[in-house]
Amino acid sequence: MTSALETTDLGKRYGRDWGLRGCSLRVPVGSVAALVGPNGAGKSTLLHLAVGLLKPDEGEVRVFGKAPGDSRELLEQVGFVAQDTPLYPDFTVAELVKLGSKLNRTWDDDLAVDRLGKLDIPLDRKAGRLSGGQRAQVALVLAIAKRPRLLLLDEPVAALDPLARREFMQALMGIVADQGTTVLHSSHLLGDVERTCDWLVVVRKGSAQVVGSVDELLAEHRTLIGPRTREGEYSGVGTVLRESHTDKQTTLLVRTGGPIHHPAWNVSDVTLEDLVLAYLADPNAAALPGPVSLPQRGVGA
Amino acid sequence: MIEFLLDGHSREATYMQLIRQVKQALRVGMLEPGDQLPKVREVAESLAINPNTVLKAYRQLEIEGLVEGRVGVGTFVRRSLSRPTLVTHGALRRDLEAWLDRVFAAGLDEEEVVALVETTLRAVFQEDRFRQGREGIA
Structure with missing residues (x-):
């Protein structure tokens, strides 16, 4: 293209x-x-x-x-x-x-x-x-x-x-x-x-944080809702962009590397608004095409 | 000709909403083979959405064999989704209207009706599946 x-x-x-x-x-x-x-x-x-x-x-x-x-x-x-x-x-x-x-x-x-x-x-x-x-x-x-x-x-x-x-x-x-x-x-x-x-x-x-096709970006990002999980104990969910916790429940917005099969997580689609707001709130996160050094997050970040 | 409506609060992708509306129109016989779908430009302009989104929906319907694009003319319905059950729709609808009269007379509002229908549907479907599952084992 x-x-x-x-x-x-x-x-x-x-x-x-x-x-x-x-x-x-x-x-x-x-x-x-x-x-x-x-x-x-x-x-x-x-x-x-x-x-x-x-x-x-x-x-x-x-x-x-x-x-x-x-x-x-x-x-x-x-x-x-x-x-x-x-x-x-x-x-x-x-x-x-x-x-x-x-x-x-x-x-x-x-x-x-x-x-x-x-x-x-x-x-x-x-x-x-x-x-x-x-x-x-x-x-x-x-x-x-x-x-x-x-x-x-x-x-x-x-x-x-x-x-x-x-x-x-x-x-x-x-x-x-x-x-x-x-x-x-x-x-x-x-x-x-x-x-x-x-x-x-x-x-x-002053620099680009997210660049890409809307369809692909939406396909890569998911909201996960599951039982209260301690920070740093999410495995295999991809890059965590946003997390929130109550005493019973943990909600994550993630950029996935592939389908999430872990039964503990209830997986749902994100809207473009969710996605943009999550990135704007997190200056360290980036979704760019090609080789980009993503900060090591998701585990104990 | 049908007219598309978008639910701005829905999480469903715009092109999926368009596909669903065409299929619904095919199911209830509002669209029949040979009928033309609204032109891409008209849909894009009237709903203020990206023309590529409309194209994507029409392409998906084409892949499913429901419509066909004719270059320079437009997109036309190839196949209906209405089933023989369609003839019974009228009578069922009258039953439903009578039931709704009773519901509103009993003082339920629209949201309560929808909630009642949805939970009942779910319960009935689950029972059916459960029964089929057991019969499968037996």
């Missing part, structure tokens, strides 16, 4: 602090990927590096195999919607579309006008007078009218009400179905992520 985006030991420094460091990840072509992590983890920095608005201080970032910022062709293949979906407030929607058509070599005017029409967005309204949901929709239309192969979205729905959020995700999924666009979007809304994404990237403190 080829990568739309790949980073190797990527680092970006702001003054004395590193916004991103030692960050290695990939997003396969054709996937809808979620970029998840706490505030300040480096999500926006990563997206700005991918689109070429920032230059790396260390390591490499490759978009369709090339360094962003170097080639005009590459820039045409990447659509970007920055946080809070900024638009020129004094421009009408029609003027924004015209601006887009003048600034981009590849531009599908019909697509833009058609989508805006379907959304009932008045073309003569100034951007500053649109609702938050409409502004986000216009920003999305402007980003896809150049028919990018990769669409980068920085928390596009964070400020929207639930209805506008749903309408935005509906539009986005329609675009993916129509055009096969690869998407990487950062979000705190794990429910949205679970429904829409087939690839997951979790970043924490």
Whole structure:
């Protein structure tokens, strides 16, 4: 599977602090990927590096195999919607579309006008007078009218009400179905992520903590419920990510190496939300493809 | 044409929910051979889910021989899951409705009804299995 985006030991420094460091990840072509992590983890920095608005201080970032910022062709293949979906407030929607058509070599005017029409967005309204949901929709239309192969979205729905959020995700999924666009979007809304994404990237403190296909990650992780077991006495359950105990019962969230046959454990599936929260709560845990040195946990950890 | 509904609180994977709903529609005769399933794009957009998830569900149904994809046209039902018992559904449903009237008259609420049905089902199934097990030994 080829990568739309790949980073190797990527680092970006702001003054004395590193916004991103030692960050290695990939997003396969054709996937809808979620970029998840706490505030300040480096999500926006990563997206700005991918689109070429920032230059790396260390390591490499490759978009369709090339360094962003170097080639005009590459820039045409990447659509970007920055946080809070900024638009020129004094421009009408029609003027924004015209601006887009003048600034981009590849531009599908019909697509833009058609989508805006379907959304009932008045073309003569100034951007500053649109609702938050409409502004986000216009920003999305402007980003896809150049028919990018990769669409980068920085928390596009964070400020929207639930209805506008749903309408935005509906539009986005329609675009993916129509055009096969690869998407990487950062979000705190794990429910949205679970429904829409087939690839997951979790970043924490400037580096990637979890990278992989959602199906595979869900298949590898399990919740185990069993009788109270003392810490360090779990054998053959894999890597323990989270444990909690009552006087009668022990609950574990584990990354398994294979099926768990031990009769003491009641095994159940995890949701993506369980999984992400378990990793975010445990800075030492990682689920990365390839040879990765996992800290020795699970036994007495 | 059927319309999919998602249970956001369910732990069941989204594509499994789609598969289950198609099978249910096949079982009760709501979908019959030749009927078209909703287009992938439409399902993805209306439910705001990844189109690959819809594709995955349709592919699984295709592997099971229940539907077939026709390139550029859509996905169509090949085989029904309804059984001859379907003709008795109407009468059984009327019985059930009469029973539910009695249940609600007795003051049970919806959750209590569901709990009663589920525990009874489980108990009956377990008894059946137990009996079959003993007959197997004897």
